[in-house]
Amino acid sequence: MRAVVMESRGGPEVLKVTEVPDPVPGPKEVRIRVKAVALNHLDIWVRKGVASPRLALPHVLGADVAGVVESVGPGVTGVSPGEEVVVNPGLSCGRCEKCLSGQDNLCPRYEILGEHRWGGYAELLVVPEVNVLPKPKNLSFEEAAAFPLTFLTAWQMVVDKLQVKPGEDVLVMAAGSGVSVAAIQIAKLFGARVIATAGSEEKLRRAKELGADETVNYTHPDWYKEVRALTGGKGADAVVDHTGALYWEGVVKATANGGRIAIAGASSGYEGTMPFAHVFFRQISIYGSTMGSKGRMFGIIRFLEAGRLRPVVGQVLPLEAAQEAHRLLEERRVFGKVVLQV
Known part of the structure; x- marks a missing residue:
């Protein structure tokens, strides 16, 4: 062959x-x-x-x-x-x-x-x-x-780890990636308000077409402040991240008190700076995530066949x-x- x-x-x-x-x-x-x-x-x-x-x-x-x-x-x-x-x-x-x-x-x-x-x-x-x-x-x-790897990964992050609820603000990093394309849709499926980030205006436009409610260009200095502004100063209740070291400190600062972050990769590098005070004082939970269980594929396929995910x-x-x-x-x-x- x-x-x-x-x-x-x-x-x-x-x-x-x-x-x-x-x-x-x-x-x-x-x-x-x-x-x-x-x-x-x-x-x-x-x-x-x-x-x-x-x-x-x-x-x-x-x-x-x-x-x-x-x-x-x-x-x-x-x-x-x-x-x-x-x-x-x-x-x-x-x-x-x-x-x-x-x-x-x-x-x-x-x-x-x-x-x-x-x-x-x-x-x-x-x-x-x-x-x-x-x-x-x-x-x-x-x-x-x-769809398999990225939708399994995003489903575990949004549903199983972050347990996103209707009305929550969900930050999805790097909106143009396969995992994030899936995460935007799954978060909307569960009733969340989605804020998507990307490094180009074209990708941000595409993210909105996919269902993102708000967008932020993460090449802007202090981009996390824009996320907080969009949430009335609160920050994101839940964050889907796989961007790695370059954006990690901003991700933590963009997260609300008591918020949750799920990490499924580190595209920009594996060793980032951890602002510990933000994590323990503001009681942020951080979840590692790899793929999803085999059984999750059945539900994802049903949503795909129904046209509710694509x-x-x-x-x-x-x-x-x-x-x-x-x-x-x-x-x-x-x-x-x-x-x-x-």
Whole structure:
């Protein structure tokens, strides 16, 4: 099969289109003919060696896949060849206490497709049957590939960690990213007032079209003061953040007394300045968040099929253009997801 293989760590140039052996499905595994695979910032971090630095090379990236079931391994009973499917990118043992209590993303053996094992930048992909769900019928393959990782991540942040309530002010950082595109919609779904930040007026305009009530350009000096002004001096009740060190101090200062912050990444760097007085005196709660449990995908898909949530595809390129796709994402030139057609 054709695949985009990461031969070493480095820039986009390390991604090469080549041929590799077709994967063979084992017991309770499904082989998928990939139709579309979406990029995530995780792909960039793995490529650079920031994430999973000891990962064996060569490697194939790609967490978010939509396609058609081509064949199934022994013991597969719930999926048949020819079905259009989407892949849940979270992989776990399925046997431990965390998995069996519905917290599989806390499994000691938890992995993410495309990071810890070969992913979807390829014509074929083999995954466990439990990671395969029916593709929403109202979505194209490109749209279906654009929602799993980011919507799972945003759902856990907004619903499970922050427990957003109607009428609350929710600050969503970096509105053009896949996670934030999802978080804006999910926060609105739960009745919140959304304040979105971004670094360009075009992205702020797109965020408003998506449902954000207010917007702030976080390249402005003291941007957090604008957030506080928009909330009557109070600050945001809940914050969705993955921007990292560059904006962290501002994020804390933009948060209300007793507010909550959920962090799912650190795009601008992993080591930030913590204004401790703001945290303990104003009693701010900070939650780490990675992905979401497998079960959350079912509810997300129902909202997608009902048209109450929607993935946003910013750019579609052929598989062979993976290098350019990485540049688009890394340079933040796209609002929404970058997707590769296979």
